Amino acid sequence: MSQRPYIVGNWKMNGSRAMLAEARAIDRAAQRYPDVEIALAPPYPFIGALRDAVSAIGVGGQDCHTAAKGAHTGDVSAAMLADIGADFVILGHSERRRDHGEGDALVRAKAEAALAAGLGVIVCVGETLEERDAGKAEAVVARQVEGSVPAGEGAAVAAGRLALAYEPVWAIGTGRVAAVEDVIAMHAAVREKLAAIYGEDADKIRILYGGSVNGENAAGLLGAEGVGGALVGGASLTADAFLPIVAAASQPEG
Numbered sequence: 001m002s003q004r005p006y007i008v009g010n011w012k013m014n015g016s017r018a019m020l021a022e023a024r025a026i027d028r029a030a031q032r033y034p035d036v037e038i039a040l041a042p043p044y045p046f047i048g049a050l051r052d053a054v055s056a057i058g059v060g061g062q063d064c065h066t067a068a069k070g071a072h073t074g075d076v077s078a079a080m081l082a083d084i085g086a087d088f089v090i091l092g093h094s095e096r097r098r099d100h101g102e103g104d105a106l107v108r109a110k111a112e113a114a115l116a117a118g119l120g121v122i123v124c125v126g127e128t129l130e131e132r133d134a135g136k137a138e139a140v141v142a143r144q145v146e147g148s149v150p151a152g153e154g155a156a157v158a159a160g161r162l163a164l165a166y167e168p169v170w171a172i173g174t175g176r177v178a179a180v181e182d183v184i185a186m187h188a189a190v191r192e193k194l195a196a197i198y199g200e201d202a203d204k205i206r207i208l209y210g211g212s213v214n215g216e217n218a219a220g221l222l223g224a225e226g227v228g229g230a231l232v233g234g235a236s237l238t239a240d241a242f243l244p245i246v247a248a249a250s251q252p253e254g
């Protein structure tokens with residue numbers, strides 16, 4: 001697989017017009033790392049301005065509705081994200097599963113809507129601490145993958161524009177990063193599940209790790225077998241914190 005590592009910053013509900021300066025700094029530096037695919041996902045109000053502020057990095061949303069338009073107060077459609085210049089959308093993040101009761105079937109419907117709108121999709125999966133302690137982590141994650149990714153007729157389209165993010169819930173924003181061996185084992189399990197769904201096309205799908213990734217631990221995580229990139233929360237909010245992660249992903253030839 002010769003895909004570039006994919007480093008995605010998820011700003012969550014953080015951001016301001018002033019913070020676009022961080023995005024500009026990340027974008028300027030991105031030109032030094034052509035072997036890494038870099039993207040930022042700010043809150044809705046900043047997507048358009050961030051899009052206009054950058055040229056070398058991708059821009060995405062953090063959620064979308066299943067419908068293209070209509071009577072859904074407060075929601076935003078995938079078509080709107082595409083229209084404002086977004087390249088992709090993050091779906092099924094554990095904070096949305098927790099705060100908004102999103103389940104696998106809804107995540108799948110959103111993913112199908114996003115693909116239909118021409119967006120790339122990052123589907124997030126991950127177990128809670130209770131599930132890991134009960135020895136159910138792989139089964140839980142496999143079930144989430146199976147239920148959340150586009151299947152059936154959409155599968156062929158999906159494989160080319162889909163990424164998975166494995167984010168153990170207990171590692172998100174806690175400073176508690178998963179052990180590299182556990183990440184390797186889980187990424188292999190996710191890969192196996194994707195192969196069962198997409199066949200050979202599964203090779204096109206990058207599997208990212210997320211959960212307390214920072215400049216110090218990035219090299220170990222990104223160098224691990226089967227890790228195709230990182231979904232970064234807290235450490236994506238400033239160029240100073242984010243760029244060392246990008247640098248760790250970069251492996252210039254020679």
Ligand code: PGA
Nearest residue numbers: 172173211212232233234
């Ligand atoms: P974190 O968040 O890097 O702040 O742990 C990761 C994520 O939730 O995507």
